[in-house]
Amino acid sequence: MNTGTEPVTLTRKGDTSTMEKLHNYINGKLVAPQSGKYFDNYQPATGKVYSLIPDSGAADVQLAVDAANAAFPAWANTPAEKRAKIIMRIAALIERDLERLAKAESKDNGKPVELARRVDIPRAVSNFEFFATAVMHYASESHAMEDSAINYTLRQPIGVVGCISPWNLPLYLFTWKIAPALAAGNCVVAKPSEVTPMTAFLLSELCIEAGLPAGVLNIVHGTGPGAGQAIVEHPEIKAISFTGGTKTGAGIARTAAPMFKKLSLELGGKNPNIIFADCDFDQALKITMQSSFANQGQICLCGSRIFVERPIYEKFRDAFVAKTKELKPGNPGDEKTRLGAVVSQSHMEKILSYIDLAQQEGGKILAGGKRVMLDGEFSEGWYIEPTIIEGLAFDCRTNQEEIFGPVVSIMPFDTEEEALNMANSTSYGLAAIVWTQHLTRAHRVASKLQSGIVWINCWLLRDLRTPFGGVKQSGVGREGGFNALNFFTEAKNVCIKL
Ligand code: TXE
Secondary structure, three states: OOOOOOOOOOOOOOOHHHOEEOOEEEOOEEEOOOOOOEEEEEEOOOOEEEEEEEOOOHHHHHHHHHHHHHHHHHHHHOOHHHHHHHHHHHHHHHHHOHHHHHHHHHHHHOOOHHHHHHHHHHHHHHHHHHHHHHHHHOOOOEEEEOOOEEEEEEEEEOOEEEEEOOOOOHHHHHHHHHHHHHHOOOEEEEEOOOOOOHHHHHHHHHHHHHOOOOOOEEEOOOOHHHHHHHHHHOOOOOEEEEEOOHHHHHHHHHHHHHHOOEEEEEOOOOEEEEEOOOOOHHHHHHHHHHHHHHHHHOOOOOEEEEEEEHHHHHHHHHHHHHHHHHOOOOOOOOOOOOOOOOOOHHHHHHHHHHHHHHHHOOOEEEEOOOEEOOOHHHOOOOEEOOEEEEOOOOOOHHHOOOOOOOEEEEEEEOOHHHHHHHHOOOOEEOEEEEEOOOHHHHHHHHHHOOOOEEEEOOOOOOOOOOOEOOEEOOEEOOEOHHHHHHHOEEEEEEEEEO
């Protein structure tokens, strides 16, 4: 669909002569970047360019802010129920196009199409549905001062807000930010990762079809230092919700804090997976395969440091290694593939450099460890074997820094205290996984873990009402449920003397 001012030819063929150009979505229209410049979008499965991304900058962000400012009064005053109806229409259209979006996500990111179809796209639907309905149940507080006064809290939308998302769960995390911002009555300037822009572009077409009023959501494509930085710096964008690397988050905080912007930062993780000897062994093994290698290990919630209690260490390690050796990377578009390509060449090189570092630090590779070259059109794709490393000290760099790939380390422990010390030793604190059948130990360990999220005997079981976020260098603030609606509103106390 082209509702823009200039002709847009969308060939969707992928050959270089008619390479598809993605477009920004500003003021309800699909438009080219002001600079007229584009950069390459790669398909991780093949390592080849297949579409072009607008290289937007401050001028495009300004257009988006102008559109958002113009749309804000009407959107903020639209009854929540009516806003919710429009947002539900977007959800329904994503659901209608689930197959097309899943294939697009898999092609753009390298993740197995089976995963995109089962997790990523359904979750984008849920994000919109969840916040569309949540806002209709969003009540504010009242505080009575006996017979002298009554206070009530107004929660009003902030105005124009910025949402910046990463490449690992592209549409899933993009919508996780946009949905509560819109439901709460804000207008949004959003930027998806330039590494995986495709499904955000397809979403803009669906927003037009759903009848979202012009300017309420604006999607500006471009690089972090270009379009991203322009969003963070813009004085009329009053809040920033960001998910991405810790270093980028620190830079965003440096820019935004002196401008007193509201900030929500979901950053990296180096999550522990603590397996006690009394666990349900088969479940722990099965789910550890997922928490280690799902999405090629590129989920901020993956458990990359596996601590196993000594009595079952060897049994668990050997079973885990055997299962891991069966998991082979393959073409993400193949229905049977469970491990796809990593997202970019530079990311692949970063992951491989950590595998080298692990060996220099005394680690022994028990499984994987190498790049995989597939055949034919996939011969230049970015595939890495699922990798398990043993023999590392808990405080070495490999065990302290975020690798964000299909690479885990495994270590034995003797006491609960030792496991907690090692688990809490990093500068991160996003998620932790604990496997035990011992009820009181489960609660005790959960309370002592320095982590925003603890999963006991499970992983990635998500209830969208729960607070989501990390401690230490894993971020600031919480997303999810009413936390997100609170973030995207300003509380105003009104005190009336009786
Ligand atoms: O993320 P970036 P990168 C971790 C992971 C990964 C590392 C770096 O360890 O290896 O971060 O990944 C935008 N102003 N995670 O470099 O750069 C950028 O365009 C405003 C963890 O790909 O943080 C993109 O939209 N925006 C993570 C978004 O920030 C800027 C998921 C994230 O990109 C910007 C991804 C700037 N100056 C990576 N610079 C998680 N926690 O889920 C970049 N961006």
